[in-house]
Amino acid sequence: MSIEVEYTKLSGISGPLIFVEGVKGVGYGEIVEIRDGSSEIRIGQTLEVDEQRAVVQVFEGTRGLSMKDMRITFVGKSLEIPVDRDMLGRVFDGLGRPIDGAPQVITDSMMNVNGLPINPWSREYPRDFIQTGISAIDGMNTLIRGQKLPIFSGSGMPHNLIAAQIARQARILSAEEEFTVIFAAMGVKFDVARFFIDSLEESGVLTHSAIFLSLADAPSIERLITPRVALTLAEHLAFNEGMHVLVILTDMTNYCESLRELSSSRGEVPSRKGYPGYLYSDLASIHERAGRLKDHKGSITQVPILTMPSDDISHPVPDLTGYITEGQIVLERELFNKGIYPPIAGLPSLSRLMKDGIGEERTRKDHAEVAAQLFAMYAKVKRIRALAAIVGEEELSELDKDYLTFGTSFEKQFLSQGYEENRSIEQTLNIGWKMLSLLPKDELYRICTEDIQRYYIPETECS
Template identity: 35%
Template sequence: MSQLLLSYSKILEIVGDLVRVYVPAPAQGEVGKIGFGDLALIENTQDPSQPPYLAQVIELGRESVSLQVFSGTKGLSTQASVRFLGHSMQVAFSGNILGRVFSGAGEPIDSGPNLSEEPHIEIDGPTVNPARRVLASRMIRTDVPMIDIFNSLVESQKIPIFSVAGEPYNQLLAQIGAHADADIIVFGGIGLIFDDYHFFRRAFEQAGVLAKTVMYVHLGSDPTVEALLVPDMALAVAERFAVEEGKRVLVLLTDMTAYADALKEVGVAMEHVPSNRGYIGDLYSQLARRYEKACDYKGAGSVTILSVTTMPGDDVTHPVPDNTGYITEGQFYLHNGVLDPFGSLSRLKQHVIGKVTREDHGQIMNTMVRFYAASQDALQKQAMSFELTEYDQRLLKFGELFHQRFMDIRVSLPLEKALDLCWKTLAECFEPEELLMKQALIDKYFPTAALAKG
């Protein structure tokens, strides 16, 4: 840790978890002095036995600096002194962090050994040089058919799971983390209840992937400022693993709406003029700065970001999902407990489908979605008491099988087995000439009547 640099004792005000301290203007912005995001220690001079409060610079005024106190300001006096550390938030980085769980302040919370002697890195570094980025061309398999077949997850992609409160988005995220063919999983939980944290940890342990996982967890009862640090810590560590060790890193974040709410809470305390629905005016920039860490590095590894974004009231025009949609490369839409094939979209899937996957992948994807759309039309005809044809009955059967075999997020299948199951499902409902697919693919993959019934 850097040597303590500057000390000031004139605290102007304490509001909530914020402390504003008088700092002469020349001390701000100079090399080696106070900068945005720097850490500070606040010590109660009247009670030296009390441990110092850790805080972070969140605003530089003309002759004042505003600090967000990590543990809250309860018990803090205006007679306290503030000492600036001269560096921003740091987090431990080495191979020893794998399998460990950290708080939103970067401290171990898993009863494991202290890592204070391990190398540390700053978490607010710039996004990688665009010249080191290469075009996405590799797939991350998740064993979730609705993703692998219909909206493939591609290395270096940034993509959210849009959902609403009460949906099993955490279960889906845990399943992806447990089965994804990534070298390292970095998990960042924001505003989690303890049950959710315990669920993720247990899921990774049972799947045998905890040894390649790093977890940063902010619980709902933890200080707000720690919610703002979790994505930065997770992404800083992921970037180092990708660049320095050539690892394929998958970053899982939940919930980015809680992150945006924490930004709003700090903005209100700072008396910033609110924008749309009370959120800060630079919400887009704050989200983009994190999502743009997704990258496939030339001659190194990659960082892929999969996040959860809950939509209050299932409103996609809410500021958080609305801004997210402009930044990310598609979305997975989790609705009524299933991944909706019509609301989900991966804008990078064309880089891998049929290129690094089986030759029939593209045609199977299109054919399955086409028949499922037709089955929904037949279902509507049935609901309106129209007479159904024999073909309509087969469409309804296909729709039921599609929902049961592919849309249920509990289904876990390797891509090749899922593609074979698609052919089997088509053969159970339709004749080869009804598929309108390339004959060469039908001849090669369409199962015989005996196999279709098996």
Template identity: 35%
Template sequence: MASSNTAYRSVTALVGDIIRLKVAVPAAGEITQVRLNDLATVRQGQISRLAQVIDIRDEQVSLQVFDGCKGLSTDAEVFFLGHPMQVTFSDNILGRIFDGKGNPSDNGPSLQFDPKTEINGPTVNPMRRALASRMIRTNVPMIDVFNCLVESQKIPIFSVAGEPFNPFLARIGSQADADIIVFAGLGLGFDDFYFFRKSFEDSGTFARTVMFVNQASDSVVERLLVPDMALTVAERFAVEEGKRVLVLMTDMTAYADALKEIGIANDRVPSNRGYLGDLYSQLARRYEKACDYARGGSVTILTVTTMPGNDVSHPVPDNTGYITEGQFYLHNGEIDPFGSLSRLKQQVIGKQTRDDHSQVMNTMIRLYSGAEEARQKQAMAFELSDYDEQLLAFGELFRTHFMQLDVDLPLEKALDLGWQLMAQCFSADQLLMKAELIQKYYPSAQNRDDYKNDQKNKQGQTA
């Protein structure tokens, strides 16, 4: 390990934000002084900037300078610090905001004496993992009813530019029943950053939230460090304090673009659409931090992955789909019930939720699928049957009361609402559900009338 007092004055080139220098290969039996991902300081005159080792090829070492190479020349001195990026970890970081270097950016009290931990540690031993078995409630019916978010799950929100994925992610973070929220912003505009902060503050969750934010104007290399800092902190809270931690990251496509940019600047050969061949490994290394610890808490990862041109075969969403356990598909301002999938929902449905959950979920999706087919028949001027008319009426109610992103309902109330909507459009025998569930949950005539009157009153108040 190198001493920070050893100065290297062998800079050979400055390419963009990358510095290249020669470091002597250690003799036999000696320990190399430079390691991949180690930090260094680059100094010239009054200028001192942080850098990270991103490539080692024989005697040539490449470093990415965090704040750029402007003002530096080949006369610069490089001091290797002998350790990778570290992040502050203690209870004092809750309610704090950090930049891409791990420094507080909220003008709060200093944390210089709080303990630090190295980022990007190994993934947990599979023998120390517990099977996913606990639900994270979000009060979003399209998630809680149809695609449950499960502790230790890793799942993205697939969407496109212009969709309200960031407000949706902020809402989940504000409402999810997790102990700790760790937020990682990757290339965020200031408006988005401010929105997330205000959302957490207004909802009362900011005091149990840690934010790591790389804004669009910040260094690209910091964008690569933010997920690792967030995940390291999440692991420490889960392992050492037994907390149920929800990690929110947006946008992973910006992260992948940063990988591509730095890789190409470092003369690495690009692969599919300019992305490097190790894109899958880089994404998997982060997503696999999701874990339910046998002797501790859990880390659940929910990210945003934008799809350029709404192309799900784009390298970023394509590779993500092989790693994660489903996806929430945000399309036209709604959670698409057909494009969304949670592969772990069967671990909790009917086990931690009501006995009618599975039947309500399957029946409502079946009826909404029929409503979409009836809508296509209507658009092509085919004659509609009475049952088609029932399906169309249900489809409109389903979109209004379930698919809108501002719908906020606990799971049990959402299930009750599902029964009300089905009973409003269909008789009990048309639902093709288990008789005992029909007898237990199908609303009575009086109940249905009360619901209709309540809806009319609400509409009248809105008007």
């Protein structure tokens, strides 16, 4: 470890960056303490070092810093935070410092917030079904313990309600194990944070939750650390303490914007929409921290929330996220406007881990087929609706009209449910069969004959 030396000479301040001159023995990625005239200590990290100069990003921002009277110390290690079970039930700022008035957590375990990449060989393939009680998720886009499944939303849509409902209702079928919830807010408004805290409190989950807040008025650069701090605690709880941790990160779009801000103040070559070329790798270093490990009991399940600017799913943030996460829950403006809650889009939503987490002994044998058939039929409904818009419903064939009836009931009865409504997987699948039975048996080409005989509801009983 290097001896602590104070540097005072800056050659520039630009955006969140300061340029420190004459440094010696400073490592890349090291933590920096910055003191100006006041008693406040700001924290930063070196981004680039050469023989004379270090480029430092300041997490708390550079407002109020001057080139004079600065005292800068390089700590000689990466950012570490204390991690402990006692952090549950507490509220912290974006850098992991308590802001609930209670004292700092006392512990010997310190962990590097950047974590280390998990060895793919040491991962355990996730396959435990999580029942969220929401049909659109359980039935068609199943969440699996250890998965990273983001919610792609748009401004004004109820992503927070859905995330809170998941946090409240999520449970594993086989065992009465509960989730520990870690909530990290990046650049969201205070009311959003308040809503989560309140809803966790009402459902009694708050006492075993930890909350990290870097709200809209906090320096934007702090947001780059917040998800890492939250995940570091999650890793400790999951893999050292054997807990099942559900991490909710909101809003990842704000995180990406902070990254873009930092990148442009460094003068880097931008790729799409000004976001840096390494946005994919950077997001991966957050999302890949979800998962399960061989020979470890716990798990980390991530539900990141992001708002798609102008509902555009091809915007770099949702696009790159979709390439990293194991599926996505997409909220749809059209359903939302129809007053359907949760407005989970039927087609673009996907859970990649679903295939191995469902079926006999996990959920029910017909689950995969029902989901595939519902997807195929709903896709057809969308085509028929487009046609009906042109030729008029009257001109459609009888079968096409049946499809339209199916489409409406699917949205109203299957997708739609209450914020407090907690459906079991049995209920979800039974509603699914009720929907499928609105169409003739011959149309169920994704389902085997045996299951059709067992579950199909003939027309006479249907009414």
